[in-house]
Amino acid sequence: MTTTSVNPTPSTSPAGSAQPLLEIKDLEITFTTSSGPVKGVRSANLEVFPGETVAIVGESGSGKSTTAMAIAHLLAKNGSITGGQILFEGRDITHVSEKEIRVLRGDQVGLVPQDPMSNLNPMWKVGSQIRETLAANGVATGAEARKRTVQLLEEAGLSDAERRAEQYPHEFSGGMKQRALIAMGLAARPKLLVADEPTSALDVTVQQQILDHLDHLTGELGVAVLLITHDLGLAAERAQHLVVMYKGQVVESGPALELLQDPQHPYTKRLISAAPSLSSRRLVSAAQRAEVREQAQEQAQGHETALEAAADRTVEASHDPDAVIEVQNLTKSFPIRGKVPWRSTPFLAVDDVSFSLRRGTTTAIVGESGSGKSTVAQMVLKLLEPTSGRVLFEGQDVAGLGRRQLKALRRRVQPIFQNPYGTLDPMYSIYRTIEEPMRLHGIGDARSREAKVRDLLDKVALPAAMMRRYPNELSGGQRQRVAIARALSLDPEVVICDEAVSALDVLVQAQVLELLNDLQAELGLSYLFITHDLAVVRQIADSTLVMEKGKVVEQGTTDEVFHSPQQDYTRRLLAAIPGGSIPLAGSETIDVEAPVGLTDETGGEGDGGPDDIVDPFAQAGRV
Amino acid sequence: MRSDAQNARRPRAEHWVAPLAETPLQEVDAADTSTAPRSLWAEAGHSLIRNPVFVISALLILFVLFVAAFPQVFTGQDPRFGELGRANQAPGAEHPFGTSRQGYDIMARTFWGARTSVIIGFFAMIGSTLIGGTIGALAGYLGGWFDEVVSRITDIFFAVPLILGAIVVATRLGEMNLWTVILVLSVFGWTNIARIMRGAVISTKGQDYVTSSIALGASSPSVLLKHVIPNAIAPVIVTATVNLGVFIVAEATLSFLGVGLPTSAVSWGGDISDARDALRTQPSMLFYPSVALAVTVLSFIMLGDAVRDALDPKARKR
Numbered sequence: 042m043t044t045t046s047v048n049p050t051p052s053t054s055p056a057g058s059a060q061p062l063l064e065i066k067d068l069e070i071t072f073t074t075s076s077g078p079v080k081g082v083r084s085a086n087l088e089v090f091p092g093e094t095v096a097i098v099g100e101s102g103s104g105k106s107t108t109a110m111a112i113a114h115l116l117a118k119n120g121s122i123t124g125g126q127i128l129f130e131g132r133d134i135t136h137v138s139e140k141e142i143r144v145l146r147g148d149q150v151g152l153v154p155q156d157p158m159s160n161l162n163p164m165w166k167v168g169s170q171i172r173e174t175l176a177a178n179g180v181a182t183g184a185e186a187r188k189r190t191v192q193l194l195e196e197a198g199l200s201d202a203e204r205r206a207e208q209y210p211h212e213f214s215g216g217m218k219q220r221a222l223i224a225m226g227l228a229a230r231p232k233l234l235v236a237d238e239p240t241s242a243l244d245v246t247v248q249q250q251i252l253d254h255l256d257h258l259t260g261e262l263g264v265a266v267l268l269i270t271h272d273l274g275l276a277a278e279r280a281q282h283l284v285v286m287y288k289g290q291v292v293e294s295g296p297a298l299e300l301l302q303d304p305q306h307p308y309t310k311r312l313i314s315a316a317p318s319l320s321s322r323r324l325v326s327a328a329q330r331a332e333v334r335e336q337a338q339e340q341a342q343g344h345e346t347a348l349e350a351a352a353d354r355t356v357e358a359s360h361d362p363d364a365v366i367e368v369q370n371l372t373k374s375f376p377i378r379g380k381v382p383w384r385s386t387p388f389l390a391v392d393d394v395s396f397s398l399r400r401g402t403t404t405a406i407v408g409e410s411g412s413g414k415s416t417v418a419q420m421v422l423k424l425l426e427p428t429s430g431r432v433l434f435e436g437q438d439v440a441g442l443g444r445r446q447l448k449a450l451r452r453r454v455q456p457i458f459q460n461p462y463g464t465l466d467p468m469y470s471i472y473r474t475i476e477e478p479m480r481l482h483g484i485g486d487a488r489s490r491e492a493k494v495r496d497l498l499d500k501v502a503l504p505a506a507m508m509r510r511y512p513n514e515l516s517g518g519q520r521q522r523v524a525i526a527r528a529l530s531l532d533p534e535v536v537i538c539d540e541a542v543s544a545l546d547v548l549v550q551a552q553v554l555e556l557l558n559d560l561q562a563e564l565g566l567s568y569l570f571i572t573h574d575l576a577v578v579r580q581i582a583d584s585t586l587v588m589e590k591g592k593v594v595e596q597g598t599t600d601e602v603f604h605s606p607q608q609d610y611t612r613r614l615l616a617a618i619p620g621g622s623i624p625l626a627g628s629e630t631i632d633v634e635a636p637v638g639l640t641d642e643t644g645g646e647g648d649g650g651p652d653d654i655v656d657p658f659a660q661a662g663r664v
Numbered sequence: 665m666r667s668d669a670q671n672a673r674r675p676r677a678e679h680w681v682a683p684l685a686e687t688p689l690q691e692v693d694a695a696d697t698s699t700a701p702r703s704l705w706a707e708a709g710h711s712l713i714r715n716p717v718f719v720i721s722a723l724l725i726l727f728v729l730f731v732a733a734f735p736q737v738f739t740g741q742d743p744r745f746g747e748l749g750r751a752n753q754a755p756g757a758e759h760p761f762g763t764s765r766q767g768y769d770i771m772a773r774t775f776w777g778a779r780t781s782v783i784i785g786f787f788a789m790i791g792s793t794l795i796g797g798t799i800g801a802l803a804g805y806l807g808g809w810f811d812e813v814v815s816r817i818t819d820i821f822f823a824v825p826l827i828l829g830a831i832v833v834a835t836r837l838g839e840m841n842l843w844t845v846i847l848v849l850s851v852f853g854w855t856n857i858a859r860i861m862r863g864a865v866i867s868t869k870g871q872d873y874v875t876s877s878i879a880l881g882a883s884s885p886s887v888l889l890k891h892v893i894p895n896a897i898a899p900v901i902v903t904a905t906v907n908l909g910v911f912i913v914a915e916a917t918l919s920f921l922g923v924g925l926p927t928s929a930v931s932w933g934g935d936i937s938d939a940r941d942a943l944r945t946q947p948s949m950l951f952y953p954s955v956a957l958a959v960t961v962l963s964f965i966m967l968g969d970a971v972r973d974a975l976d977p978k979a980r981k982r
Contacts, residue, residue, distance in 0.1 A: 084686075086680075287687060288687070288690070290682060290686070290687050291682060292681070292682045292687045293679075293680065293681045293682060294679075294680045295678065295679030295680060296679065299679055300679065303679075305679070305681040306681050306682060306684070306687070307684065307689050308687070308689055311689070311692075422879050423879075424875060424878065424879060447881070448881040451879060451880060451881035452881065454879075455879070455880075456875075456876055456879050458872040458875070458876060459872075460872055463871045463872040463873065464872040464873055464876065465873055466873040466877075466891050466894075466895065467704050467895065468703070468704065468705075468891075468894045468895055470703065477877070477880070478880050481880055481881060481882055481886075482881065510702075511702065511703045511704060513704055513707070514702065516693055518692075518693040519693060524876075527876075528876075531880075548692045548693070549692060549693045552692055552693060
């Protein structure tokens, strides 16, 4: 299918103006799969002029990476360019030989890959990997290459570059690895740098530093950047020109601000309204929320009388009657292997955390990786035992519960986890998955359970026909909705969402957040929401806790935290939300001045930079 | 953000929109209900049927199983009837494969021998999988000191070659029968199953669906049986299939060495052993049981390979 004639290719530039560095015309990429050929990209057009930054924005599967990889002929084995043209400096490189394209790679087109963790060879020193790039592109060899490597690493913002060049990748933090990869991408001074989601795997504050540095560096060297990202806010902040892709096609392109403020294509409109960083607000009005809480309290009273009969409860004097879950001075330390096997040093993953979750509301715990937020969730779920401190459920300490009482508690507190691919048992049909909790707790008979499963599927907006399907047939968002249905099957009062929407595409994420919010209003649920994404917090949470290195650094209502942050760390996090300061009709902007003096590598190993090498959670077996 | 000076490099910054007719908007995350539901196993089965290696090996195995069940369909001769008067005959009309030095009909012995091999291979496979699977699953799931102790015991058994261990036990036991051979092979052949089961269980028990089942209030044994083992069983099935072939070879080796089944039993290993001295005078005596053994073992190993391809999620195209 060719639509060449319909698409106005913006290629013919008026006389006298600059020639585009890269021009993609009507590109079509086909993948041969077991079920026949599939068009990954159709009639894609874009151009990059020397020195400018162009961003391709799209969801997973939109063909954005495929388009970028096609430039350097780095498509997967089953993919090939079946139509259109790629022009680099006016020269057609669509079908040139492998040898010619190799000259182009690195030398003219540099690449910064997505995942810094897997793109450096762990067996080689970082410096020698950069030297390899230099030698391959004929830039420098021997002692000169050695000198150049150190320069490049310095340029990429690594302090103590000489020593860093002699280190292995495992001695680098995620941000440092990405810096090394940027150094590698720019080693041969290419004219174009293709950056494929360069910071998606990194924490927001690190992301901001890396992108700032990349901006600065490419601006100084006059390198054009083709930035591939799923984050509209980030793209708008970093690029002058945006290209929006949807299902393999370019649906809209134009200057960044104009496109954001006056989107034309319905898909772009949808994307902008869903992007949490651009239009964040609590999802429902205050009046509705009050209603929700009343309803929840009524419901809870019914439960309470039932439970009181079953167990002798010792309600704490300090107990806030409004709180469904209260956490007091919670601390967890993990032993970390020391230099000798018999000696271990304790690591405080969670340090004296206290908060309360009020009935019918949402409390968010936000923090970067290693902040201990997930560990808190696991202790609340009683999957981990706290080292000290208490978790109170309706005023009752959960530590002293017997087996039967614990099972009753489990029924009322349900988790939803992050990974939509790991959260459902692949061997269980959707019906069995949602039914399992009811069967375990001996609720109802087969017929009433089936009716309940149908009802739950309806609640999460999935057709009842999905019941007979298996998780491998569902998309990530659908799996997450099944996980929600399963968590709700026991009519819990508290749902603990551990990064429940983090792995989803924006549109799907917005959909799931809305669903969670509607369910809260309908069923009077209380949510404990664990996330790294401040923008999501703003959409769903009533009160917010900011955690850093195991400690709560700031705590308050979501509005307080967002509008008048008291701590440097919170301000830094807020300032790092990509696109937060872009004015847009119908949304508030977050305009916080970031405190100066933040770096992700503070020099030596193990002295605790924001993303240091030591990952105590990985060592303890869970993150 | 970059300076505006760089913006000027683009000659005209037009705002282009694709015609909506060509880029129709679809529902966000729409549920696909057009195809029939299919479980992982159904999908694996579907890809198996289209794999020629699987089809060929499965047909061969079906044939071997049929022979083992009804050898009399293929030969009217009694495999235990030996008459020296008809010894060392070349293949002919009455004895299509010829006769052996003892005057046995080689064709009858080849067909009847399948039964011994299949029974031993099958039951030794079941026995070793039960022993190894249980030990491996418990070690992987419980972890801690139990895992340490059990893994070291597994290592000790692993260090003893299957055949060597079987020979030692067989010579101690003296006269063997079908069931003692199966027992000996099971006792020395479970270690690789245990190791694979342990590894698979360890990687499965960290999955979120296991954690959420625990958070639901499910008991440990029920989590292990309902969630962990069903998801960890695939590599074990593959190894067990390959093991079946290995056990058939092991039985033949034991019989060949004279420490396996008694000489009165009809077994390919015993027949191959008998044929050693007749290699020059009566090659068909060695040829037919060897081919039968090789084909049977090969088809089980091929089956294991095909099943591995089908069950390995990385190899399967989505």
